[in-house]
Amino acid sequence: DAGITQSPRHKVTETGTPVTLRCHQTENHRYMYWYRQDPGHGLRLIHYSYGVKDTDKGEVSDGYSVSRSKTEDFLLTLESATSSQTSVYFCAINGQKSTDTQYFGPGTRLTVL
Amino acid sequence: GEDVEQSLFLSVREGDSSVINCTYTDSSSTYLYWYKQEPGAGLQLLTYIFSNMDMKQDQRLTVLLNKKDKHLSLRIADTQTGDSAIYFCAESGPNNTDKLIFGTGTRLQVFP
Numbered sequence: 001d002a003g004i005t006q007s008p009r010h011k012v013t014e015t016g017t018p019v020t021l022r023c024h025q026t027e028n029h030r031y032m033y034w035y036r037q038d039p040g041h042g043l044r045l046i047h048y049s050y051g052v053k054d055t056d057k058g059e060v061s062d063g064y065s066v067s068r069s070k071t072e073d074f075l076l077t078l079e080s081a082t083s084s085q086t087s088v089y090f091c092a093i094n095g096q097k098s099t100d101t102q103y104f105g106p107g108t109r110l111t112v113l
Numbered sequence: 114g115e116d117v118e119q120s121l122f123l124s125v126r127e128g129d130s131s132v133i134n135c136t137y138t139d140s141s142s143t144y145l146y147w148y149k150q151e152p153g154a155g156l157q158l159l160t161y162i163f164s165n166m167d168m169k170q171d172q173r174l175t176v177l178l179n180k181k182d183k184h185l186s187l188r189i190a191d192t193q194t195g196d197s198a199i200y201f202c203a204e205s206g207p208n209n210t211d212k213l214i215f216g217t218g219t220r221l222q223v224f225p
Contacts, residue, residue, distance in 0.1 A: 033212065042117075042201060042215035043156070058212060090155055101146065102213060104156040 003027050004105040006091050012111045019078040021108050023091030025071075031094040032074040033102065034058075034066060036087040043090065049074055081112045117204055117216035124222045131189040133219045135202035138183060142204035145178060146213065147187045150199045159187070159200075189221075197223045 003026030013019050023032060031050055035043040035058075045058030047066040055066050063085060067075045078085055091105040117137045125131045137145070143164050148156040162169045162176045162185075169176045175188040185202055199220050203213040 035215075040217060042217040043203075043213075044215070045212045048212055092156075101144070101158055101161055103158060104148075106155045 004091060004093055004103060006089075006105040006108045008108060009106065010109045012113065013081055014113050015082055016080050019081050019110065019112075021076040021089055021091075021110070023074045023076070023105060025074075025093045027093060027095070028071060029093040029095045030071075032068065033092040033094070034064075034074065034076045035090045035092065036060065036085075037090060037107075038087050046076065046089075078110075081110075083112050086110060086112045117202060117214050119200075119202060119216040119219045121217065122220050122222070124224065125192050127192060127194060127223055127225050129192055131187075131192045131196070131221055131223075133187045133189075133200050133202075133221065135185040135187075135216050136183055137185065137202070137204045137214075137216075139204055139206070139214070140180075140183065141206060144205045145176075145185050146201075146203040146205070147174075147176065148201045148203065148215075150201065150218070152198075156201065192221075192223050194223045194225065197221055 005024045007022045033048040034046040037043050044060045046064050049055045049068040065077045089108045092102045094102045119135050146161040147159045149159050150156050160171050167178050173190045177186045199218040201215050201218045203215045205211040205213050
């Protein structure tokens with residue numbers, strides 16, 4: 001298994017509070033991604049990073065921000081959580097070789113009350 | 114725009130073959146993937162195919178790609194109860210580091 005961990009694995013929070021999810025990799029891969037998974041939508045890309053301090057928006061980036069200060073960590077922040085952000089969040093990594101593909105972390109289940 | 118479609122459910126008897134279908138819209142997709150998600154777990158990469166191929170076989174798994182119709186399928190031979198999961202197809206752009214566009218997932222249920 002690719003060395004990807006996510007923390008926390010589960011979180012319950014209240015509307016309006018800030019939340020930060022962490023993705024940590026030990027593979028030294030350049031590319032990292034944050035997705036959310038919701039019933040009927042599959043996985044949708046929130047933000048991604050193509051290197052330290054290099055990030056870009058995905059399909060559903062509103063209400064989310066990210067930071068990547070070092071290769072191994074990619075943080076996803078909800079500045080003011082809303083109930084519509086209740087979801088399961090997955091981090092993924094990818095290398096640069098043509099044979100590399102995306103590998104996923106175990107997920108974080110976030111509930112916003 | 115990009116869109117990937119899958120049927121939501123598939124139910125098969127143990128020992129039979131399963132065929133999960135997917136259609137995509139982005140003709141520039143170079144890589145097409147199949148992921149498996151078991152309950153409460155993350156996504157596990159099963160297999161992938163380059164767009165210049167029309168078939169790939171890996172043990173019990175066979176991937177067929179019809180690029181003209183933008184149709185991708187995953188066949189699982191001798192389906193087992195352990196194959197029960199949600200299966201996602203995904204497409205990427207010209208580079209394998211491009212973001213993935215996922216289908217909604219097909220829930221495969223295998224009954225004895």
